[in-house]
Amino acid sequence: MTANSGMPSEATPLLPEAQQTKRPYSTWRFHVTTPRNIVLLLALNILILASAGGLTVVPQTRLLEDILCHRFYGDIKGLSDIDESMCKIDSIQSELAYINGLTTAVEAVVGLTFAFPFGILADKIGRKPVYMISMVGTVLYLTSTMAILRFWRIIPVQLIVFCSIFQVIGGGTQVVLAVLYSIAADVESSENRASAFFLMSLASFSGNLFGPLISSALMEVASPWVPLLSAIALVPIGVSTFIFVPETLQVKDSDDDEDSIHENPSAMSSIKSQARHTLTQLLESFAMLKSPSLAIVLLSFVVQMSLFFGKSTFFIQYFSKRFGWTLAKTGYLLSYRGIISVTVLLLILPGVSKLLLSPSLPFRFSAAKKDLVLAQCSALLMIFGYFFIGGPTVPVVFFGIVVATLGDGLAPLSRSLLTAYIDPQHTSRMYTLVGIVEALGSMYAGPALAGFFTVGMRWKGLWLGLPYFWLAFQCSLVAFGLCFVNLRSAIVGKSVGSEEEEGLAPRDRNVNV
Numbered sequence: 339m340t341a342n343s344g345m346p347s348e349a350t351p352l353l354p355e356a357q358q359t360k361r362p363y364s365t366w367r368f369h370v371t372t373p374r375n376i377v378l379l380l381a382l383n384i385l386i387l388a389s390a391g392g393l394t395v396v397p398q399t400r401l402l403e404d405i406l407c408h409r410f411y412g413d414i415k416g417l418s419d420i421d422e423s424m425c426k427i428d429s430i431q432s433e434l435a436y437i438n439g440l441t442t443a444v445e446a447v448v449g450l451t452f453a454f455p456f457g458i459l460a461d462k463i464g465r466k467p468v469y470m471i472s473m474v475g476t477v478l479y480l481t482s483t484m485a486i487l488r489f490w491r492i493i494p495v496q497l498i499v500f501c502s503i504f505q506v507i508g509g510g511t512q513v514v515l516a517v518l519y520s521i522a523a524d525v526e527s528s529e530n531r532a533s534a535f536f537l538m539s540l541a542s543f544s545g546n547l548f549g550p551l552i553s554s555a556l557m558e559v560a561s562p563w564v565p566l567l568s569a570i571a572l573v574p575i576g577v578s579t580f581i582f583v584p585e586t587l588q589v590k591d592s593d594d595d596e597d598s599i600h601e602n603p604s605a606m607s608s609i610k611s612q613a614r615h616t617l618t619q620l621l622e623s624f625a626m627l628k629s630p631s632l633a634i635v636l637l638s639f640v641v642q643m644s645l646f647f648g649k650s651t652f653f654i655q656y657f658s659k660r661f662g663w664t665l666a667k668t669g670y671l672l673s674y675r676g677i678i679s680v681t682v683l684l685l686i687l688p689g690v691s692k693l694l695l696s697p698s699l700p701f702r703f704s705a706a707k708k709d710l711v712l713a714q715c716s717a718l719l720m721i722f723g724y725f726f727i728g729g730p731t732v733p734v735v736f737f738g739i740v741v742a743t744l745g746d747g748l749a750p751l752s753r754s755l756l757t758a759y760i761d762p763q764h765t766s767r768m769y770t771l772v773g774i775v776e777a778l779g780s781m782y783a784g785p786a787l788a789g790f791f792t793v794g795m796r797w798k799g800l801w802l803g804l805p806y807f808w809l810a811f812q813c814s815l816v817a818f819g820l821c822f823v824n825l826r827s828a829i830v831g832k833s834v835g836s837e838e839e840e841g842l843a844p845r846d847r848n849v850n851v
Contacts, residue, residue: 369584373525377534379583380518381541386576387514388542392549393569394480395651396669397562398487402437402498403655403665405490406430422664431659432792437499438651439784442643445502446780449512453777456509457770460517464587465524466580469517472508473577479504480573484566512773519753523765524586532709532754533688539750540683546650547676554669626768631823632759638713638752638819639775641812644783645720648809649675649742652787653727659795660802661732671739678743687712687747706758706825709751717817719745724810728803738806748816758825 370376400422407425460468482501486493502510522534553565627633654668693699694708703711723742727735753772760768787805794804 368582370582371584373527373530373534376525376583376586377522377537379579380522381537383576383579383583384518384538385541385545386572386579388545389549389552390545390569390572390576392546392672393553393565393572394549395672396550396553396654396665397557397565398483399434399438399651399655400557400562400665401487401566402495403430403434405487405495406433409495423662426659426662428792428795431655432788432795434655435652435788435791436785437496438655439647439786439788440499441502442647442784443781444499445505445510446643446777446783448502448505449510449777449780450774452506452509453512453516453773454770456513457516457767457773460513460520460770461587461767464585465517465521466583466585468508469514469580470577472505472510472513472517473573475505475507475510476514477570477573478507479510480570484570487566512777513770516769516773519769520765521583521586523757523762523769528757529705531757532691532705532750535750535753536683536687536747539747540680543676543679543683543746547673547680550669550672550676554666554673557666557669624771626760626764626771629759631825632756634819634823635752635755635759636771636775638717638748638816639772640779641809641816642749642776643780644787644809644812645724647780647783648724648787648806649739652784652791652805656791656805657735661735674736675739675743678740679746682744682746683750686744687751704825706755709755709758710820710823710825713748713751713755714817714820716745716748716751717813717820720748720813721810721817724806724813728806728810730800730803745813755823 370379403422403425404420407420407430410427410430411420411424413420456468456472479501482504483498486495486498486501505511508514518538519535522538523531526534549569552568556564556568627636650672654665654672657663657671658665658668690712691708694703694711695705696702720742723738723740723745726738727742729735729738753769756768756772757765786808790805790808794802797804
């Protein structure tokens with residue numbers, strides 16, 4: 339099975355045909371029924387969960403730093419307070435960077451191992467059950483992390499690296515995101531899909547705006563434990579919003595379902611059979627990558643976790659170390675960046691997108707061409723932005739934050755661009771592949787930044803910005819690759835004229851969900 343199977347023509351609706359053979363969206367009277375309301379609920383879910391995640395970044399880093407500081411100065415009982423400025427020495431900061439970096443690497447290994455099986459499961463039993471399973475693993479991961487931070491006197495703090503193992507239950511964050519984006523792709527038309535992805539990304543950035551802002555304020559007036567416990571309380575609230583989202587998995591006719599698992603109970607219970615089936619599905623999904631352009635866009639997600647880590651957990655440690663700010667004060671910079679992200683995703687990108695699709699222009703971009711051009715521009719902005727973030731003064735870093743954040747549309751634009759190369763039946767697996775590629779990037783993201791940070795501290799001076807010069811280099815590779823994306827190989831629009839294949843003419847898609 340490849341991405342070309344069941345390829346629609348220009349006259350063939352992409353989604354309504356499938357909707358005739360799948361269960362209705364609403365199976366409970368409290369379920370929302372319109373695509374817009376479903377996407378709004380998904381965005382609300384992401385907003386709450388992202389806020390919970392944002393609440394943990396600064397206080398967890400501060401608690402880890404404080405624990406390492408007490409151990410370094412021999413105060414194992416932790417009976418005395420140690421001024422935060424005494425914790426900025428190179429050896430403590432290097433160990434802190436490696437603990438955070440290795441934590442992301444272990445989480446990536448777990449995601450890489452279990453994301454695809456749970457992605458297949460989402461295509462079989464539904465999006466909602468897999469989401470709920472994933473959230474169970476996420477809660478266990480958070481609570482185990484806090485347990486180690488609380489009982490560090492008797493539990494080696496380095497064990498926090500392995501807390502991500504709990505995410506074998508459900509596959510972790512990558513599966514949660516894959517499920518949420520798959521639901522949005524299920525219900526939205528191709529013309530509105532990019533806007534839906536922008537809204538969901540906006541929700542994520544908004545959560546990352548308010549989370550650090552609130553946690554920094556709470557840390558200045560209370561203990562770092564207050565925002566951490568608040569984050570745990572937010573998780574069930576976020577999950578409760580998902581109750582009102584209907585199941586959107588298509589139910590295909592048995593004759594057409596090439597991916598169905600045999601109904602033999604013994605086969606279903608056989609680990610060997612399931613492992614073989616998972617491997618087969620994985621190989622079939624990688625067969626979708628026979629388009630070089632699709633592979634290039636997919637590979638752009640390798641750097642996403644490096645960029646995310648570099649502008650969140652690692653950034654507050656880097657900035658605090660380099661410029662002598664407290665971690666609580668540095669946390670406000672994450673909110674500063676979040677404000678810019680919200681502006682980009684809410685105003686700038688939708689406005690530019692509307693302009694490029696406007697009939698008043700002498701020529702109009704297709705949806706895919708528009709996404710490609712904006713993705714290329716976003717990558718270019720990130721190159722210069724991350725280079726300046728590695729600068730030697732606070733104003734230069736602030737300028738770099740602004741420029742790099744203007745490129746925050748790269749991920750949702752790339753996700754939308756991927757849909758031009760696959761048929762709707764494969765969206766869930768494609769987004770799971772995105773999660774796998776991001777997990778591959780996560781395996782080196784944290785350790786690489788920690789390594790460059792350690793080298794930079796050793797070399798001093800301008801070299802302290804070495805981690806961000808590395809991020810700028812990765813963005814340059816993405817920008818270079820996007821220059822070779824060919825929209826002629828896209829599924830959507832293959833049957834139209836050459837001018838439209840170039841992306842210079844609008845496609846008439848009457849696709850309704």
